[in-house]
Amino acid sequence: MRIIHCRCPACGATIKVGQQHLGRKAKCPRCSAPIVIPAEEPESGFPHIVTDVPESGPGPRPGSSAAGRGRTGDRTFRLGFLISAAAVVLLVAAIGVFFLRRSAEDSAPKAQVRRPPSPPTAGSPDAPARPEGTHSTLVLDWPEGERTESIVEIDGSEQRVPSSGPVKFDVKPGEHRIVLLRRRYEPIEIQIAFEKGGHHHYSPVWRQAALAAVDPDNPPPTKPASGAPTGTGRTGHDPRAEGVKPTPKPKEPPAAPKEPPSESKEPAPEPTVPADPRSPEELLAGKGLRRLSDCFSLAGESEVSDKLREAESLKKKAFDAQQKVGESQQIVDEKKRLMLAYVQKSRELGAQLQFARNVDQHNQIVTALNELDARVLIMRQSDQEEKALDQAWAAAAETREQYAERLLELRRLYGEVGRQYEALAADPAVSQAIQRHSETVSKTYRLGPTILFARMASKLERLEKTVLSEEISLRRGEGSLWYVSAVFNGKFTQEMAIDTGASVIALSWQTAQAVGLAPSDDAPSVLVEVADGRVVEAKRVVAETVRVGKFTAKNVECAVMPSGLPASTPLLGLSFFKNFSFKIDSGKGQLIMSQIDASETGGPAGPHNVPLSISR
Known part of the structure; x- marks a missing residue:
């Protein structure tokens, strides 16, 4: 069949038509304009197809209307694209402005804190407020005249005490160790449990440190000093310390009983102290003790703490290894489930085989049976999943036993440190050296263990319950x-x-x-x-x-x-x-x-x- 090339007068598209379509009406495949295909083939060149439009009235020249529509569509597309792009740019700009304004608002309180000549503390009214209910507040009812040369320690971290204004400190909910230090006064140590979003008020009652040095042979002035403030941790007041505020003159009478003790047999241990030429610090260091903020502790405490952290790391490894055992076990169980399903399906097909109605149905059942049997055989011969489970189990067992062995070793070490503290507590030279050091520095010290060491015992018990059981x-x-x-x-x-x-x-x-x-x-x-x-x-x-x-x-x-x-x-x-x-x-x-x-x-x-x- 001969092909004739024509051109659409509306859009200018080249159209291929067969010879049998000459003289007929059609639509342009590109612009859908109604056209009439010429009845005769021109001798040369492409014939112009006449559009099937009435000729009455002035009309546009051929080809101009569709071409104009094409150009108009292009312009409309470009205009829509530009409008969309502009909208996206404006949206991004609006989001940027929003976050910039929010960041400026968030940083505004920090700028206000820097303006005062002295930086505000946590208790200062200029300090930035925390979100309501996320933290607790410790409020110290502390007169401004008693704040000179004083420090507050919260869990071992020093906090500056403002010279004026309220004394407030933001703390996380939970139990915290608070130590109040003031020059020439005995330190106050309290343990407070804070509730979320709550306020805890405490009024410190100070006792002059000179009381500890009135009579070295009489221990009661030092022991109540450390015990009295501790008893106020829950109530905020120590009723026993109410009468200790007067000046040192009323405290002179307790020094009068010095004479009777000198006549008694109690000063017998005194010669042992001068017999040792070492200073109290050297003597205590020779016993393996080191000075902390309020006590002398053994270096074994640090070793226990380090091994406790190692045990917690091993606990995580043991947990991860047990997770892998569970995952491998699931894979093996899934394999067994599939094998059982294939065997069950094979039995069902075997029962259908004897009821096959024709040869084709019989062959289909036999083919399905062979495929199922092959799958079951491959799964039985493959032991990758079982080997992976055995390896995971062996790795988990080894990690778990390493964890258990570390806990047993940690328990032995903890007991050894505890027995060393008992021996040191029974040594009079140690107690006298600590007392002499306290008198020298005008600050009361005690023999460990520390509070953290006592907490290690409960943490160790919790770890032991995870692996050492019946x-x-x-x-x-x-x-x-x-x-x-x-x-x-x-x-x-x-x-x-x-x-x-x-x-x-x-x-x-x-x-x-x-x-x-x-x-x-x-x-x-x-x-x-x-x-x-x-x-x-x-x-x-x-x-x-x-x-x-x-x-x-x-x-x-x-x-x-x-x-x-x-x-x-x-x-x-x-x-x-x-x-x-x-x-x-x-x-x-x-x-x-x-x-x-x-x-x-x-x-x-x-x-x-x-x-x-x-x-x-």
């Missing part, structure tokens, strides 16, 4: 055995199968090397009966400690299989469990244990010719 998690392994993590000699973690039929702990040669129990050449031999009835000659070793959870057995007998035997599952037998009362809760997957003998256990080896029973 219920120990177990893992179900192959052959319906339960697996638990054991720690040998406080260093090596090994997952072991619980086997109460085994009389001792049974270890393969490879496992014994991994946990540091490789037998020497002269180690005694024992006869061991294995699960298949054979009796083999094993080596007897003794582990200094074996720990499961928080339960530790000492001098535990172990049997190490010959090196020529293949590696086998390590068994946790009765040489460990005989020290405890235990049972397995299969429903919860837990081993429940309790201590029955706190003494060291683990008897001597039995006769070498008596076979020990190993159930696996």
Whole structure:
């Protein structure tokens, strides 16, 4: 068929038409203008198609109307685009102005704080206000005449006391340690529990520090000094201290009883103090004590604090490792669910196969059956998910046991520091050195422990409850055995199968090397009966400690299989469990244990010719 090229007079588009359409009416495919295709093909060039428009009245020249409409549409599009762009620019500018004004309003109070010649404190009326209800306020009813050379410590952080105006400090809700320090007066230490958005008023009652030096042999003036303010932490007033405000003259009479003590036997320890040529600071430093803001403490407190932070870090690692175990377990469970679904579907298709109505339906069922069987076979042969679960479980067990071992070590260290404080408290040289130092610096000091050390005990107890309990998690392994993590000699973690039929702990040669129990050449031999009835000659070793959870057995007998035997599952037998009362809760997957003998256990080896029973 011959193709003729024509041009639309309205929009100027080139149109291809077949020869059979000559002389007919149509619409331009580009501008939809009605046109008439010429009846004859021109000899050369493109013919102009005549638009199907009445010729009455003056009209525009051909092609001008559609072209004008095209140009008008372009102009309309450009105009709309410019209007949209301008609107976006105005919107962005408005948002910028809004945030600039808001930032200027937020920063305005800070600019006001800088204007006064002296920077305002937290208690100053010019201080920026915090959002209502988010913080608490400590208000000290402190006369302006008593504020010279004074400092307020909040949780060890020094705060400046304004010379005039109210004394206010913003604190976070919770319990805080407040220490008020004033030159030539005894410090006031209080413990206050603040509620969210609340105000706590406190009126300090000062006692002159000179009272502590009136009679070095009489301790009552110093002990009530530290105890009296502490008792005011909740009420804001100390009724015992109401009468201590007079000048030092009324305090002269208590010094009169100096004579009777000099006649008594009590000054007997006095010669020990001059006998030591060292200063009080040197003597206390030699005892391992260091001076803090209000007491002398042992350096062991810092070690306990550092190890406590390490234990909290290990707790997070143990939690993350347990999360990975849960994720791996979900993948394995999903795999098992899919396998069961495929097997069930395969059975249903097998039942439909005998009722196939024709060959095509029979072949379709057979094809589906083959595909399901192939999927089940692949999933059974693939053990990636199970291996990933075993690895996650082993990593979680190792991290958990490291965490538990760190807590046990921390508990031992905490007890040692506590016993050192008890010994120092019973040493008269230490108490006299602290008293002499307090008199020298005109400030009362005491022997630790600090308040933070006391809080470490409760924090340590909370951490111990997370891992050191009577219920120990177990893992179900192959052959319906339960697996638990054991720690040998406080260093090596090994997952072991619980086997109460085994009389001792049974270890393969490879496992014994991994946990540091490789037998020497002269180690005694024992006869061991294995699960298949054979009796083999094993080596007897003794582990200094074996720990499961928080339960530790000492001098535990172990049997190490010959090196020529293949590696086998390590068994946790009765040489460990005989020290405890235990049972397995299969429903919860837990081993429940309790201590029955706190003494060291683990008897001597039995006769070498008596076979020990190993159930696996």
